Amino acid sequence: MPSTNPTYNIASIPGDGIGPEVISAAITVLQKLASTLGTFAFRFDHLPWSSEQYKAHGRYIPDGGLEELRKYDAILFGSVGDPDVPDHISLTGLRLTVIRHLHHYANLRPTRLLRGCSSPLAALSANPSLLDWVIVRENSEGEYSGQGGRTHVGTPWEVATEVAIFTRHGVERIMRFAFETARERGRKKGKRGKLCVVTKSNAQIHGLVLWDEVAAVVSKDFPDVEWEKMLVDAMTVRMTLHPETLDTMVATNLHADILSDLAAALAGSIGIAPTSNLDPTRANPSMFEPIHGSAFEIVGKGVANPIGAIWTAAEMLRWLGEEEAADVLMKSMENVIEKGCRTVDLGGDARTEDVTSEICRDIESGL
Amino acid sequence: MPSTNPTYNIASIPGDGIGPEVISAAITVLQKLASTLGTFAFRFDHLPWSSEQYKAHGRYIPDGGLEELRKYDAILFGSVGDPDVPDHISLTGLRLTVIRHLHHYANLRPTRLLRGCSSPLAALSANPSLLDWVIVRENSEGEYSGQGGRTHVGTPWEVATEVAIFTRHGVERIMRFAFETARERGRKKGKRGKLCVVTKSNAQIHGLVLWDEVAAVVSKDFPDVEWEKMLVDAMTVRMTLHPETLDTMVATNLHADILSDLAAALAGSIGIAPTSNLDPTRANPSMFEPIHGSAFEIVGKGVANPIGAIWTAAEMLRWLGEEEAADVLMKSMENVIEKGCRTVDLGGDARTEDVTSEICRDIESGL
Ligand SMILES: CC(C)[C@H](C(=O)O)[C@@H](O)C(=O)O
Numbered sequence: 001m002p003s004t005n006p007t008y009n010i011a012s013i014p015g016d017g018i019g020p021e022v023i024s025a026a027i028t029v030l031q032k033l034a035s036t037l038g039t040f041a042f043r044f045d046h047l048p049w050s051s052e053q054y055k056a057h058g059r060y061i062p063d064g065g066l067e068e069l070r071k072y073d074a075i076l077f078g079s080v081g082d083p084d085v086p087d088h089i090s091l092t093g094l095r096l097t098v099i100r101h102l103h104h105y106a107n108l109r110p111t112r113l114l115r116g117c118s119s120p121l122a123a124l125s126a127n128p129s130l131l132d133w134v135i136v137r138e139n140s141e142g143e144y145s146g147q148g149g150r151t152h153v154g155t156p157w158e159v160a161t162e163v164a165i166f167t168r169h170g171v172e173r174i175m176r177f178a179f180e181t182a183r184e185r186g187r188k189k190g191k192r193g194k195l196c197v198v199t200k201s202n203a204q205i206h207g208l209v210l211w212d213e214v215a216a217v218v219s220k221d222f223p224d225v226e227w228e229k230m231l232v233d234a235m236t237v238r239m240t241l242h243p244e245t246l247d248t249m250v251a252t253n254l255h256a257d258i259l260s261d262l263a264a265a266l267a268g269s270i271g272i273a274p275t276s277n278l279d280p281t282r283a284n285p286s287m288f289e290p291i292h293g294s295a296f297e298i299v300g301k302g303v304a305n306p307i308g309a310i311w312t313a314a315e316m317l318r319w320l321g322e323e324e325a326a327d328v329l330m331k332s333m334e335n336v337i338e339k340g341c342r343t344v345d346l347g348g349d350a351r352t353e354d355v356t357s358e359i360c361r362d363i364e365s366g367l
Numbered sequence: 368m369p370s371t372n373p374t375y376n377i378a379s380i381p382g383d384g385i386g387p388e389v390i391s392a393a394i395t396v397l398q399k400l401a402s403t404l405g406t407f408a409f410r411f412d413h414l415p416w417s418s419e420q421y422k423a424h425g426r427y428i429p430d431g432g433l434e435e436l437r438k439y440d441a442i443l444f445g446s447v448g449d450p451d452v453p454d455h456i457s458l459t460g461l462r463l464t465v466i467r468h469l470h471h472y473a474n475l476r477p478t479r480l481l482r483g484c485s486s487p488l489a490a491l492s493a494n495p496s497l498l499d500w501v502i503v504r505e506n507s508e509g510e511y512s513g514q515g516g517r518t519h520v521g522t523p524w525e526v527a528t529e530v531a532i533f534t535r536h537g538v539e540r541i542m543r544f545a546f547e548t549a550r551e552r553g554r555k556k557g558k559r560g561k562l563c564v565v566t567k568s569n570a571q572i573h574g575l576v577l578w579d580e581v582a583a584v585v586s587k588d589f590p591d592v593e594w595e596k597m598l599v600d601a602m603t604v605r606m607t608l609h610p611e612t613l614d615t616m617v618a619t620n621l622h623a624d625i626l627s628d629l630a631a632a633l634a635g636s637i638g639i640a641p642t643s644n645l646d647p648t649r650a651n652p653s654m655f656e657p658i659h660g661s662a663f664e665i666v667g668k669g670v671a672n673p674i675g676a677i678w679t680a681a682e683m684l685r686w687l688g689e690e691e692a693a694d695v696l697m698k699s700m701e702n703v704i705e706k707g708c709r710t711v712d713l714g715g716d717a718r719t720e721d722v723t724s725e726i727c728r729d730i731e732s733g734l
Pocket residue numbers: 202203233458624
């Protein structure tokens with residue numbers, strides 16, 4: 001009987017700094033998972049798009065590169081950022097260009113307290129399951145539209161503007177995706193979905209009122225999702241004091257940027273959390289990356305924490321529809337952290353390869 | 368010898384809901400402090416500007432009211448907000464009108480863990496002194512300028528904008544005030560001042576770059592203040608994980624709105640923190656208010672927590688130059704909380720008047 005197992009074609013963009021080290025760890029673990037489960041396979045193409053390449057050839061992405069990307073099932077991204085290149089150049093030169101070109105209008109940030117990790121919140125030490133969130137970030141417009149400017153520069157009467165753009169199209173598609181995400185999370189738990197729509201419509205009375213209105217319209221198509229609105233300032237309080245009352249949240253580009261950093265800090269996962277840049281229409285491959293940076297100070301020492309990239313790999317599996325494999329991977333990853341095999345940033349003394357091979361061992365032994 | 372003790376003329380605007388109950392408590396305590404210390408006196412005029420008045424006469428502020436306000440040394444504000452009046456009407460009808468008219472361009476939010484209060488952060492339970500901050504919020508422009516609008520409303524191609532306006536004048540005056548605040552806090556501790564300038568200039572590249580530039584210019588006049596820049600998203604992480612590394616912070620209207628709510632939550636002071644709306648030039652009287660709302664559900668029951676209004680009164684004393692009296696008041700207030708005389712929101716069963724009279728007793732007994 002010929003096998004009908006899928007083979008996923010992945011573009012890997014390890015990028016700068018510790019990017020290549022952690023992406024290599026993630027790929028090792030993914031291949032182990034594929035060979036152990038035997039129900040799917042991976043093929044990786046490595047694209048050397050990086051600040052090295054920029055410094056040598058004046059650009060991050062070669063001619064035709066963006067079109068090339070379209071043929072993959074997903075993109076696994078390491079990190080971009082180089083001491084010799086201004087941040088805005090490395091950011092727009094590579095990461096933002098891919099995101100814009102492939103219409104990654106949804107950014108997803110799952111946040112929870114992994115077994116073996118600790119939270120700064122006292123309540124969570126006692127009961128880690130109180131925090132299990134996903135933040136949906138609008139990734140294509142809003143406060144990051146780039147519009148605005150400066151007039152009378154340098155004079156005492158200088159005026160600068162930042163113009164946040166919200167289109168009904170843009171708000172509706174992210175809202176719809178957020179409701180779907182909430183519904184899906186509910187379904188898995190055998191409950192109604194739960195969504196909190198974050199705005200600041202009492203002070204930002206044009207674009208954020210549009211958010212409120214669109215939420216009300218879209219919600220009609222999701223009678224199985226309980227939803228509510230909350231102001232972004234009050235949201236920080238609720239996340240801190242009542243984490244158990246939240247599940248899925250959706251917010252603008254800037255608001256969600258702030259809230260997701262706070263979320264990661266509260267879950268003790270700054271440095272190990274993943275983020276997904278998604279085209280929910282699936283017309284284009286989505287891109288998965290750890291939130292940590294290129295961490296040049298530890299490059300080449302073999303001590304980079306691969307957990308961010310491995311959690312990222314689990315998120316990629318989920319998006320590809322391999323839910324079970326993602327669950328296996330998360331379980332093995334948490335087993336290894338819990339038993340104390342941790343890199344220095346998590347208070348241990350394990351090396352990148354120790355953590356990686358322990359996770360591989362755990363995957364094999366669990367099945 | 369004729370007395371040269373100052374008498375401070377204060378406009379009290381108790382406002383809505385529990386506003387009158389807590390402002391009355393604050394005034395009782397202030398009068399006790401004045402009579403006990405014997406070095407200054409207070410005279411209060413009560414202005415009945417409230418949603419009641421709005422519902423009866425169609426406006427919050429009577430003809431000539433704003434001009435009247437100018438003759439006072441300070442304004443003590445309770446709360447505004449009424450179940451029968453839309454929030455944006457009560458907010459702009461009273462509070463924002465006063466703030467704009469009297470050029471209260473600086474909003475100050477002191478945050479620390481009071482003795483007897485508890486924080487959700489585990490590290491702070493062990494060592495409350497790790498958190499002692501003041502957040503300076505730009506109170507006159509930025510994301511709250513009200514500019515922007517909506518085009519093609521209700522169509523699939525609708526576009527809404529929120530336009531944040533930053534003037535060099537506006538940024539410079541708040542920056543200068545923030546540096547002065549940091550310097551002053553340093554002076555009291557016998558150290559260099561310490562200021563963190565919060566921006567998001569990697570993504571908001573017009574107005575927030577102006578913030579960065581103005582900070583660099585203004586800092587030259589404050590060689591005795593150590594200062595640094597930080598991105599607003601990373602700031603939430605630092606506040607949560609390393610509170611002891613922060614002292615004075617300055618941020619835009621929206622960024623500081625978010626950060627100050629987070630700060631209050633981390634310090635366990637949501638519901639009891641004060642805020643000051645200041646005209647640092649002192650051309651106009653400044654306005655002092657608790658951050659809590661009108662809390663209609665408990666009106667008239669005698670259980671409202673007066674701590675927010677009393678802490679507010681201490682901030683007013685400081686602004687009037689009565690530093691010692693402010694210190695006495697804070698000490699008595701914390702003594703009373705610490706010994707367990709607390710209203711229900713702080714986990715006790717004391718009534719408003721119990722807390723108030725205990726603080727008065729403590730003031731007397733301490734001197
Ligand atoms: C009510 C609201 C507009 C206000 C603000 O954002 O300024 C409030 O959150 C505050 O912080 O005083």
